[in-house]
Amino acid sequence: MMESLVNDPVVRRLRALQEQWWFNPRYLSDPGSASDQLDIDQAAARLQRFAPYIAAEFPATAADGGLIESPLREIPAAQAALQRLAGLALPGRLLLKCDHALAVSGSVKARGGIHEVLKVAEQVATNAGLLTPDSDYRTLASPAARTLFARHSLVVGSTGNLGLSIGIMGAALGFRVVVHMSSDAREWKKSRLRALGVTVVEHPGDYSAAVAEGRAEALATARCHFVDDENSRDLFLGYAVAAQRLRPQLAAQGIEVSAERPLLVYLPCGVGGAPGGIAFGLKQQFGPHVHCFFAEPTQSPCMLLGMHTGLFQQIAVQDIGLDNRTCADGLACGRSSSFVGKLMQPLLSGIYTLSDDSLYRLLALLRDSEGVAMEPSAVAGLAGPLGLLAQGQRYLEDNGLVPYLANAAHLVWTTGGSMVPADELESYYQPGPHPPPGA
Numbered sequence: 001m002m003e004s005l006v007n008d009p010v011v012r013r014l015r016a017l018q019e020q021w022w023f024n025p026r027y028l029s030d031p032g033s034a035s036d037q038l039d040i041d042q043a044a045a046r047l048q049r050f051a052p053y054i055a056a057e058f059p060a061t062a063a064d065g066g067l068i069e070s071p072l073r074e075i076p077a078a079q080a081a082l083q084r085l086a087g088l089a090l091p092g093r094l095l096l097k098c099d100h101a102l103a104v105s106g107s108v109k110a111r112g113g114i115h116e117v118l119k120v121a122e123q124v125a126t127n128a129g130l131l132t133p134d135s136d137y138r139t140l141a142s143p144a145a146r147t148l149f150a151r152h153s154l155v156v157g158s159t160g161n162l163g164l165s166i167g168i169m170g171a172a173l174g175f176r177v178v179v180h181m182s183s184d185a186r187e188w189k190k191s192r193l194r195a196l197g198v199t200v201v202e203h204p205g206d207y208s209a210a211v212a213e214g215r216a217e218a219l220a221t222a223r224c225h226f227v228d229d230e231n232s233r234d235l236f237l238g239y240a241v242a243a244q245r246l247r248p249q250l251a252a253q254g255i256e257v258s259a260e261r262p263l264l265v266y267l268p269c270g271v272g273g274a275p276g277g278i279a280f281g282l283k284q285q286f287g288p289h290v291h292c293f294f295a296e297p298t299q300s301p302c303m304l305l306g307m308h309t310g311l312f313q314q315i316a317v318q319d320i321g322l323d324n325r326t327c328a329d330g331l332a333c334g335r336s337s338s339f340v341g342k343l344m345q346p347l348l349s350g351i352y353t354l355s356d357d358s359l360y361r362l363l364a365l366l367r368d369s370e371g372v373a374m375e376p377s378a379v380a381g382l383a384g385p386l387g388l389l390a391q392g393q394r395y396l397e398d399n400g401l402v403p404y405l406a407n408a409a410h411l412v413w414t415t416g417g418s419m420v421p422a423d424e425l426e427s428y429y430q431p432g433p434h435p436p437p438g439a
């Protein structure tokens, strides 16, 4: 390890597996206009074009007109429970953005993963003369389209949820799908995919190894698209669309975001695509009035390590002696995305880490107070609001937020769990008295 890192206090705490808050010194409240390489409107329009097809294939989305979207709900009982446990007041409103319950694949990956599969399908069908922008996209369920897609394959490397979303959507369209899974992927995800006719290849290594295998296979195969979780703009843009759809949801709850009514958002982070895409979209929507924080497991703080050191994807948590093993399998990434960290440099307010114990505690708190169950990765955002108040005085002052905390909306983005089998959900739930989060 580099000398400068050994003595760095942030890296020291990471190595000691201490929970910590890191505030981004390069955060800019007004960073100027974003890269026009990343056009969120195009992704949103694509999802709209596919909506009739999705509504027909996945009836759970029919009520939303074939858009895969999750509810936003206030969680006052969880807010009360958090305050009681921490012995700290949490002024403002606490809301849950329920991506743990997204239709089709039950996690935030239903945004990015499905967008990328649809983009491939659109290109393949258009090139074959089966589709124009004015077509009724339900034609993609026709035998001719399915025969076409069966000659193409999709390959992905995943800890689980991305594989599920690519597998479910890819199989529905008729693609051949191969999912390379890491050793920490859950058994039920593998069997569920196999039941859909997806080929699941298991690897003894971690997530990065599974991705590398997938990439190599895809390069050697004709008519094959590799969904590259560490590099994909199309995944990123699918996530980013969430932000446009959030504005009317907030308005329906009487929340208009402004300088006097700030929005604080807490996002679980793995390789960074999902939280990065969502944060990127939120900054376009709400500018300096939204403040985005990522949450990472103490064993897998790849984004914190990359952004703090300025080494981004060039450094992995294993390089500082961490083992990347956590109950939060959706966040078990040792190395961050090749472009998200740099893109986030002026946009992200900060990152905090939390232990597996804290995740289990928050998971139980949410279930006891609100009756919602999810997977451990998904609750990482719940430590954010009180942690920020306890650790972020300086940030709140520097950004002029202190006078407006009573008007703030804290939005905890939950990211996965509604497809987890009941017995497995039960095993995550550890009831009993729980010490304060972040204590």
Ligand SMILES: *Cc1c(COP(=O)(O)O)cnc(C)c1O
Residues within 6 Å of the ligand: 107, 108, 109, 161, 162, 268, 269, 270, 271, 272, 273, 274, 275, 330, 331, 333, 375, 377, 378, 415, 416, 417
């Ligand atoms: C994938 C995932 C995330 C994080 O997404 P990244 O793009 O890897 O950062 C968070 N929560 C769950 C449940 C996930 O599956």
